Amino acid sequence: MATKRSGIKKARTFRGQLEAAVLRRHCANHPLTQKWARGELGRNARMGWAVEHYHWVSKMTPAMLSTCVNAPMDVVKFMLANAAEENDPQHSHLDIVLRFAKANGADIDKIKKGRGLPSTESWVRFLLDAAKRDPWIIGVAALNIGTESQSPMLYSKILPALRKIYKYPESDIEHFWLHIGADEVHGGRAFEALERHCTTKALKDLALHWAYESARMRWFYFDGIYQHYEMGYNLADR
Numbered sequence: 194m195a196t197k198r199s200g201i202k203k204a205r206t207f208r209g210q211l212e213a214a215v216l217r218r219h220c221a222n223h224p225l226t227q228k229w230a231r232g233e234l235g236r237n238a239r240m241g242w243a244v245e246h247y248h249w250v251s252k253m254t255p256a257m258l259s260t261c262v263n264a265p266m267d268v269v270k271f272m273l274a275n276a277a278e279e280n281d282p283q284h285s286h287l288d289i290v291l292r293f294a295k296a297n298g299a300d301i302d303k304i305k306k307g308r309g310l311p312s313t314e315s316w317v318r319f320l321l322d323a324a325k326r327d328p329w330i331i332g333v334a335a336l337n338i339g340t341e342s343q344s345p346m347l348y349s350k351i352l353p354a355l356r357k358i359y360k361y362p363e364s365d366i367e368h369f370w371l372h373i374g375a376d377e378v379h380g381g382r383a384f385e386a387l388e389r390h391c392t393t394k395a396l397k398d399l400a401l402h403w404a405y406e407s408a409r410m411r412w413f414y415f416d417g418i419y420q421h422y423e424m425g426y427n428l429a430d431r
Contacts, residue, residue: 207397208384211338214401218408221347225419229351232358234423236297239359241422243294243368248309249414251287252317253336254280256324260332265390268329271382275341289368296365310428312417319410323403330391334400337383339407344372 220226225242228234257276261269279286291301308314323335348369355366363370391397421428 207388207391210397210401211334211384211387211404212342214405215339215342215408217405218412219346220343220408220411220415221350223412223415223419225415225423226347226350228423230354232354238418238423240294240297240299241418243290243297244299244304244307245309245313245414245418247287247290247294247304248307248313249317250279250290253320256320256332256336259321259324260329260336262329263327264329264333267389268333268386271386272333275337286368286371289371293361293365293368296361310417310421311430312414312428316410316414320407323407328396328399330387330396330400331403333383333386334403335407338387338400338404340411342383343408343411345374348373 225234225238229239254276257272261272264272291299291304294304295301309317320335320340324332326332352366352369352373355361355369356363387400391400417428420426
C-alpha cells in the first residue's frame with residue numbers, strides 16, 4: 194500500500210492501488226536504471242542486462258501456462274496470447290534480446306548454454322512458484338502486474354540514452370521500443386482482469402500483496418545485474 198512516507202499518494206481505485214504497490218519498488222528507479230538513463234552504464238552491464246533477461250524470460254512460458262490452469266477463459270485468452278507473442282518463431286522476443294546482447298559483445302552460443310546469476314535464478318523460481326499457486330490471481334499479479342506492467346515506464350526512461358548517447362541502431366534496441374507499447378497492452382489486460390475478478394477485499398489484498406512482492410523480487414534481480422556486471426562483485430559460479 195502506498196504511504197505518504199514513500200511520496201506516493203494513497204490511490205482511490207483498485208487499479209491505482211496496484212500501480213502504487215509496484216511503484217514502491219519499480220525498477221525504473223533502480224540505481225542501474227538511473228545510471229543507464231544518464232548514459233553512464235558500462236557496456237559489460239548493458240550486455241549483462243540482456244544475458245540475465247534472456248535467462249529469465251526464456252523460462253516463463255511454463256509460468257504463463259500454469260496461471261491458466263484454474264483461470265477464467267478471459268484470462269486464459271490473454272495469457273496464451275502473451276505466450277504466443279513472446280515465442281513467435283517469425284519474430285521471437287528472445288531473439289530480439291539476444292540481438293542487444295550481441296551488440297554489446299556477448300557470445301550467443303555461450304549464453305544459451307549457460308545459466309543466470311543466482312539472483313536471476315531466485316527471481317525465476319519466485320515467478321514459477323507464484324504461477325502454481327491458487328487462486329490464479331496470484332500468478333497474474335506477479336507475472337503481469339508486478340513485472341510486465343513495469344516495461345513502459347522502465348524502458349521509456351532509458352530509451353533516449355540508448356538512442357542519443359549510446360547511439361545504437363534501431364534494430365539493436367528493438368526490445369525496448371517494442372515493449373513500451375506491447376507491455377502497456379499486456380499489462381492493461383491484466384489490470385482489467387484483476388479489476389473484474391477481484392470482487393472482495395480479500396482478493397484485492399491478495400493481488401496487492403503479490404504485485405508488490407513481485408516488484409520487490411525484480412528489484413533484487415536488478416541488484417544482481419548491477420553488482421555483478423557493473424560493480425565487479427562476482428556472483429557467478431566460475
